[in-house]
Structures are given as C-alpha cells and as structure tokens.
Amino acid sequence: MGAVIAADYLVVGAGASGMAFVDALITHANVHVVMVDRRHGPGGHWLDAYPFVRLHQASDFYGVASTLLGEGRLQDSGPEAGLHERATAPEICAYYQRVLQRMVGSGRVEFHSGCEYLGGRAFVSRVSGRRFEVTETARLVITDYLGPDIPATTPPPFGIGAGARVIPVNDLVKVTEAPSRYVIVGSGKTATDACIWLLSKDVDPDAICWVRSREPWMINRAALQPEPEVFYRSAGDIMAAAVVATSPDDLFLRLEAAGVMLRIDRSVTPTMAKTPTIGVWEVDKLRTIEDVVRLGHLEHVDPGRLQFAAGDFRIPADSLVVHCAASGLKYAPVVPIWQPQAITLQPVRAGFPCFGAAITGYVEATRDDDAEKNRLCLPSPLPDTPASWARMQVMGGRASTAFALESDIRAWASRTTLNPARIPPEKADDPGVRAAAARFRAAVGPGLERMAQLAGMVDVAGPAAA
Numbered sequence: 159m160g161a162v163i164a165a166d167y168l169v170v171g172a173g174a175s176g177m178a179f180v181d182a183l184i185t186h187a188n189v190h191v192v193m194v195d196r197r198h199g200p201g202g203h204w205l206d207a208y209p210f211v212r213l214h215q216a217s218d219f220y221g222v223a224s225t226l227l228g229e230g231r232l233q234d235s236g237p238e239a240g241l242h243e244r245a246t247a248p249e250i251c252a253y254y255q256r257v258l259q260r261m262v263g264s265g266r267v268e269f270h271s272g273c274e275y276l277g278g279r280a281f282v283s284r285v286s287g288r289r290f291e292v293t294e295t296a297r298l299v300i301t302d303y304l305g306p307d308i309p310a311t312t313p314p315p316f317g318i319g320a321g322a323r324v325i326p327v328n329d330l331v332k333v334t335e336a337p338s339r340y341v342i343v344g345s346g347k348t349a350t351d352a353c354i355w356l357l358s359k360d361v362d363p364d365a366i367c368w369v370r371s372r373e374p375w376m377i378n379r380a381a382l383q384p385e386p387e388v389f390y391r392s393a394g395d396i397m398a399a400a401v402v403a404t405s406p407d408d409l410f411l412r413l414e415a416a417g418v419m420l421r422i423d424r425s426v427t428p429t430m431a432k433t434p435t436i437g438v439w440e441v442d443k444l445r446t447i448e449d450v451v452r453l454g455h456l457e458h459v460d461p462g463r464l465q466f467a468a469g470d471f472r473i474p475a476d477s478l479v480v481h482c483a484a485s486g487l488k489y490a491p492v493v494p495i496w497q498p499q500a501i502t503l504q505p506v507r508a509g510f511p512c513f514g515a516a517i518t519g520y521v522e523a524t525r526d527d528d529a530e531k532n533r534l535c536l537p538s539p540l541p542d543t544p545a546s547w548a549r550m551q552v553m554g555g556r557a558s559t560a561f562a563l564e565s566d567i568r569a570w571a572s573r574t575t576l577n578p579a580r581i582p583p584e585k586a587d588d589p590g591v592r593a594a595a596a597r598f599r600a601a602v603g604p605g606l607e608r609m610a611q612l613a614g615m616v617d618v619a620g621p622a623a624a
C-alpha cells in the first residue's frame with residue numbers, strides 16, 4: 159500500500175473537461191479535490207498538439223467558467239477580421255496553468271502530474287514509481303470518457319512498408335527538404351489545418367495529395383460566434399431547415415444554403431458531420447487542392463504506392479505521408495453522468511464540452527441526490543454523421559430544457575461565456591437579439607420534433623431551450 163490521501167473527489171484527467179468540472183465544483187462547494195493526470199501538466203491533449211493548431215471556435219466558449227480564456231476581443235486583422243479571437247495551443251496551456259495555480263493556491267485542490275490512475279482509487283507516479291491511494295470517501299470523476307485521440311499519441315491506422323516516409327502531423331514543421339508530394343491522410347479538422355498550413359507556406363496546391371475517406375460537413379465559423387444575435391440566428395436557421403427537411407442530407411444541404419454549414423467539394427454529399435467550425439477563407443483555399451483520393455480508408459503505404467481495399471494509388475516515391483487520421487472525437491455510448499462507481503463527464507447540451515463539464519461541477523456542488531442530478535444534467539452524444547448530428551441536437555435540446563427549468567442553474571448558465579446560448583444583460587433588449595431569439599423559440603419545438611424523426615429516434619422530442 160502507498161501513501162493515503164484523504165479527499166472528497168478523485169478527478170482522473172486535467173484536460174479541458176477535468177479543469178472545467180473542478181473549477182465549477184470548488185467555486186460552489188468547500189471540498190478537497192485530488193486531480194491526477196499522466197501528462198506533465200494541465201491542458202490534456204493540448205499539451206501534445208501540433209504547433210499550428212488553434213481552437214476552431216471562439217476562445218470565449220472554451221476553458222473554465224470562472225476565467226475567460228483570452229480577452230474576449232475581435233480579431234482586427236487577417237482573413238478573420240471581425241470574428242472573435244481563437245487561442246493557440248501555447249495560449250491554452252498557459253491559461254490552464256494559471257487556472258491550476260489558482261486552484262492549488264485555494265488549498266482545495268492538489269494536482270499529481272505524471273501519474274497513472276490504476277483503478278480502485280490508486281495511482282502511481284510514472285517518474286518515481288511511488289504509489290498513492292485516495293480514501294474510499296472520495297468520489298471518482300472520469301473526465302476522458304470522450305477525450306479525443308490525436309495523431310501525436312495514436313499510431314497511424316494504416317501499415318507502413320519499408321522505406322515509406324510517414325510522419326505525424328506534429329512533425330510537419332520539422333521538414334527540412336520539400337518532397338515532390340505531401341500526402342495528407344485524414345478528413346477532419348487536423349487534416350484541414352495541415353493543408354492550410356502547407357498552403358500558407360507557399361506549397362503548390364498540386365504538390366498536395368489529400369486522402370479523404372469521407373467528406374466532412376463543417377460549421378461556418380462566422381455563424382457560430384459568441385454574439386447572441388449571431389448564435390440565435392443560426393440556431394433559428396437550423397430549426398427552420400429541420401422543419402421542412404426530408405432527410406438528414408437534405409437538412410445539411412438546406413443549412414449550406416442558409417450559410418450555416420460548409421463543405422469543401424460541392425459535387426459530393428458529405429457523410430461525415432463531426433462539424434468543427436471553419437472559415438470561408440479556409441474552405442476557399444482547400445478547394446485549390448484538386449488531387450483528392452476518395453478510395454476509402456488507407457490500408458498500407460509503400461514507397462510510391464498507397465493501398466486501399468478498392469485498389470492501389472500511385473504517388474511519387476519520395477512522397478511524405480502526413481498522419482492526420484486519428485479518430486479525434488470518441489463515440490462511447492451515452493451513460494448517466496452520476497453512477498455509484500463514478501461521475502462520467504459528457505456534454506450537457508449539443509456540443510460545447512467545456513460547458514458540459516462546468517455545469518456538471520456546478521450541479522455536483524449544489525445538489526445532494528444523484529437521481530436529481532441526473533434529471534438535471536442529461537448527457538448528449540458527439541456527432542459523426544448527419545443523422546447522429548440530428549440526434550445530438552434532439553438530446554442536447556432536451557438537456558438544455560432540463561437544466562434551464564431550474565432558476566439557479568439558469569442564472570449560473572447566463573453568467574458563463576462557456577454557454578453559447580447565453581444572452582448577457584446588456585444585450586437583452588437589443589432588437590436584433592430579441593428578434594433572433596423569438597424566431598428560434600418559435601421554430602425549436604417543430605424543428606426538434608422533425609430532427610428526432612430524421613435521426614430515426616423512436617420517441618419524439620418535446621420543445622427545448624437553446
């Protein structure tokens with residue numbers, strides 16, 4: 159047996175979810191928390207991020223409820239001038255470091271970095287080998303149930319033959335000699351970031367071959383800003399489109415027409431809807447890459463050859479293959495957040511994982527009964543396809559209704575910028591905001607009812623809050 163630590167909570171993971179949960183918990187309850195992470199500091203996957211990554215959404219939506227990430231300012235130059243700032247990975251890591259210092263300084267939190275949780279409330283330092291146990295009284299909090307897989311820490315999902323040149327996306331910045339072809343493997347945000355970065359370095363679009371096993375739908379960043387009028391206009395567009403949509407694909411095509419969704423190739427109907435946000439300027443650049451390989455999942459790389467189940471694809475022998483194909487989001491089944499063995503963090507509204515973790519921390523701090531907490535915080539899944547995106551909207555809408563009926567939670571949610579649906583008091587009487595919110599409220603009931611049908615859900619959703 160190792161050293162025994164007395165605590166009220168044992169939180170496994172100090173990524174965005176763990177940090178948002180603990181911040182809200184200790185702000186509203188006098189408790190002692192032990193946080194454990196195998197990484198060397200707080201910030202989770204951001205500590206291993208590729209150097210040119212930024213948040214894909216505005217910084218306001220990310221982080222912990224007590225502390226704004228960034229300064230809430232608009233970008234004043236570049237292709238996104240006028241849109242809200244988006245933090246880089248170093249900015250995010252520095253932010254979490256500051257938040258952690260404050261937590262530890264409060265005396266309510268102790269953080270054990272470089273430690274592996276072993277189960278049974280025990281963990282071991284990966285550096286010293288020292289073992290710790292946390293008292294049975296501590297409630298276990300699992301924060302990485304849906305934590306993303308990233309290329310830096312996940313091997314490529316394809317075989318690599320002798321002599322083939324394959325790097326994770328993180329190593330793109332270390333290239334010292336230009337290959338005649340960059341082969342980008344992946345369809346999601348990481349792959350789009352890699353392509354944009356190469357193009358920004360004056361790599362000829364024809365020197366990029368892009369293996370996209372699926373075509374992605376992405377949200378127009380300009381349509382998802384921390385501005386209530388913008389948010390409610392888009393939310394209203396989504397519900398209005400849903401009411402008349404004939405299928406999940408038709409819903410997305412209508413959202414494209416409304417300027418909410420974007421796709422790279424207008425001649426292909428996307429099947430993937432993880433829906434990160436993207437700038438119109440980025441999509442314009444991505445469209446200059448014409449060598450797109452749509453042969454399904456890459457199975458094996460040899461010098462000069464990509465192998466797919468559907469056949470081989472020739473590439474120059476010196477091609478540099480860039481692994482951007484980690485699965486990113488996880489699709490574990492939705493489970494009750496509060497169970498006897500653990501609190502399992504998941505989104506509590508459609509998307510916005512930091513908000514979900516923070517509201518869970520608030521509810522944990524302010525309620526005693528687990529059944530009541532589960533009634534107030536309904537988990538919602540992450541999206542993968544147009545149909546599962548509709549399902550996320552329905553379940554997220556129900557979750558929003560459940561917590562919004564409680565006045566203290568509504569008041570708490572209206573104070574944090576992590577909540578995309580909040581209307582700050584100074585904007586409450588703005589005519590544009592009022593009109594957009596009213597339009598949304600009129601459409602949300604029928605919109606979600608139709609989305610439940612489109613998603614193939616057996617029961618039909620009732621009206622919901624934003």
Ligand SMILES: Cc1cc2nc3c(=O)[nH]c(=O)nc-3n(C[C@H](O)[C@H](O)[C@H](O)COP(=O)(O)OP(=O)(O)OC[C@H]3O[C@@H](n4cnc5c(N)ncnc54)[C@H](O)[C@@H]3O)c2cc1C
Pocket residue numbers: 170171172173174175176194195196197201202203204207211212213214215216219220273274275276301302303304305306307308347348486510511512
């Ligand atoms: C490139 C990228 C960009 C993104 N941009 C955005 C964005 O703009 N907006 C947005 O809302 N979302 C964004 N997301 C999604 C969002 O960041 C993630 O869902 C969220 O940050 C994940 O945080 P997490 O705490 O759930 O997981 P993680 O960051 O993976 O943290 C979990 C932590 O738990 C630790 N851990 C797990 N098991 C153990 C164990 N047994 N012992 C010890 N430690 C353990 C891990 O070391 C890890 O540090 C992005 C994701 C990626 C990959």
